[in-house]
Amino acid sequence: MRDSEAGTSETGTTETDTEAEAGTPAGNETVFTWGGPALKFGAGAVAEIGYDVAQLGASRVLVLTDPGVAATGVPDRVVDSLRAAGLAAELFTGVHVEPTDTSIAAAVDFARDGGWDGFVGVGGGSAIDTAKAVDLMTSHPADLNDYLNAPIGRGLAPAGPLAPLVAVPTTAGTGAESTAVCVLDVLDLRVKTGISHPRLRPALAVVDPEVTLTLPPGVTAASGFDILCHALESFTARPYDAYPRRRPEDRVAYCGANPVSDVWIRQTLPLLARSFRTAHRSGDDLAARTDMLQAALFAGLGFGNAGVHIPHACAYPIAGRVRDFHPDGYPDAEPMVPHGMSVVLTAPAAFRRTYEANPERHLWAAHVLDPETDQVADPGERLPTAIIRLMRDTGMPNGLSEVGYAETDVADLVDGASRQHRLLSIAPVDVGDDVLTDVLKDSLTLW
Template identity: 45%
Template sequence: MSQTADQGFESVFTLEATQLKYGIGAADELGWEAKRLGLRHVILVADPMLHQFGLIERIEGILAASGITFDRFEDIHVEPTIDSFARAAAFAEAHPCDGFIALGGGSTIDTAKVANLISTHGGAVIDYVNPPIGGGRKPPGPLRPLIALPTTSGSGSEATTVAVLDIPELKVKSGISHRYMRPTLAMVDPALARTTPAGVTASAGLDVICHAVESYISKPFNQRPKPASPDDRPPYQGSNPVADIWSLQAIEFGGKYLARAVADGEDYEARGTMMLGATMAGIGFGTAGVHIPHACAYPIAGLKHVYHAPGYSRNHAFVPHGFSVIVTSPAAFRYTYDAAPEKHIRAASLLRGHDIENPGPDSLPAALIDLMKAVGAPSGIAELGYTEADIPAIIDGALKQQRLLAGSPKPVDAGILETILRQSMRNW
């Protein structure tokens, strides 16, 4: 590594992980944890759907019993937009607090991150969105404490530096990412995921697997250019020995437990392990990064809103993030195979739960397709409402995600993306 450092390549990687508290009953310790962080008055950012299960009332009761006052914000968009983030930020600016608590899935936690960012350091949401879409502004200092209580097993947002948003007028999704946006504490309680519909569990769980596989096979950290200063080192640094440990365990959990979690909402072992896997994958990709499937997913989710996903509101046509990611992953990993065959085979073996016989470029794609079928995922881009005539627009949107494509273990251009997208119209 010292030799590559002399040649202008990176020789350092970092791991900054959210504090984690995991287990059934973890949420009951929220008051103690909030007081430990010095919180007296917080903004509770909560998914309003959780009222029907009494979860919001339960969390509010825990806070009240601990003497912590709060204002509640629950104008959560299922797939957040730049406008929904702006509304959350305005609420936070109008309700001074000393910290945030997020109760919900990735959309809720991402909303809390951005509300924290804007109310702490000012500016407009677009100022912080990743370039070339936004200004790429860096927050000048830390944010207030954020405690995340995930209720789904997918985004890993409770452990990452990123918040994802849709910009409808541009028909593209993008993100805001900085190390200061990582939640202070993740309280992962499997009991909170019991009420998640099967379709939501499927999409979220496939996102876990994509996070883990993409980060595991991403471009190694020491093949990236050395930054001019530590402040310029990106949150997504490339695969490294520590991130690989987290990613591999998340892949194994996904292969073993996702189908069970989708089939039975009362299977605490499966749903709880998938929640832990989501956090572990978040730690892995929060350091190593994701690449081709996620870069393609942003325009796939942003260009058309005609798909009605199982388990979500039938009045809200959109592509859930996990489904938008998984549909291109078989073709993407078929393309990246020869950059690191041993890693692709190991990932496939973990998903299958056994060593792969006659391993090759189709081993990982086949394992993913079988899992997609098992959990009721869409068969490809066509099922989401796209035709081959839409491919140029998807390519254009994916090429805007250079922050992600930089992590691919092989070069990516418009021609490569066209091949991947054509193969992904239907995976079976």
């Protein structure tokens, strides 16, 4: 999910070329954009989803989830509520945890001839992102590669509006219920990438803390670190007015740090500081689960507009090129590094590199997460220290070496991360292969 360091738009043209072609005045951007879905939040919200979807004008609704979430019974409750509201509803349980181009193609094939005029994604980011892709590919059929972010794909925009999509998160992490992006693995390239456009953003997010009470500790921790990195990366992102000016049609979903996104992040970090460890330790603590879902939602409303940078760019090859790591709490059928885990493994090293771009923001975040880091002598180490302490308290691996990577893998990981142009351009510092190499080497062992 990144734009190039040179500043490419989502159509793949450089900002300089775009300005020259359109006669756009030279200079830096003066406009930022912000968007979010309609929201329904609170214990018991899922029971009302039939009414809510009917208000969006849908009559035939496909509910998408993965087998693990299906086993909890939550998707069946959604289908029952839809049918009770007089809607035709069907359940698809074939979502792949950490979606791939192949798994999304299978979901699109299932949905293609169904005549669906509404979609509901129930689950973590995998289910919600798959629902976004199915909505896109059935509303405006094309080759998947046409929509993938450049330079991996063509980065084309949807030709028109999509059918209404409702997101029901069952994990507190991805913030996919409030973002305009869809993330997937491209298997042949062994890399993660995404589709990014404002039309992918769900029409409604139905966020019910009760559906997260059964999450295992390992899933709680990994998804929680996705929240943390969403918040920290968007808060420290390059400001929107540091970019060249864009034409209206070239404005991208990730526009850089901006005043509205900052408001959401300043609400996110105190919630994490208060409840992350409790939610990991005591899964049935409804107050802690509520805080974590609010944090995920708020972070999504922040990063879904500002963007993320170095840790997410590195995370894609870390997850996409895994060989034999099997995390606690996830299906054991195949190796995987969960997304939130793959992101946080490079976060301490990344924030060492970005500290000088805005020390005040790094120090504020460190203090909120762990006031004891005020005593760390080197200010640039305070935020990395706060992250590492939280990782140790929640059972995260001690660096890339514990998920199967060695120094000999660094060049391969750099190759994958360097392709994430759209994200790397959001970093507050210039990021070349030298920076990525240093970050990945420093992340082999964290403590």
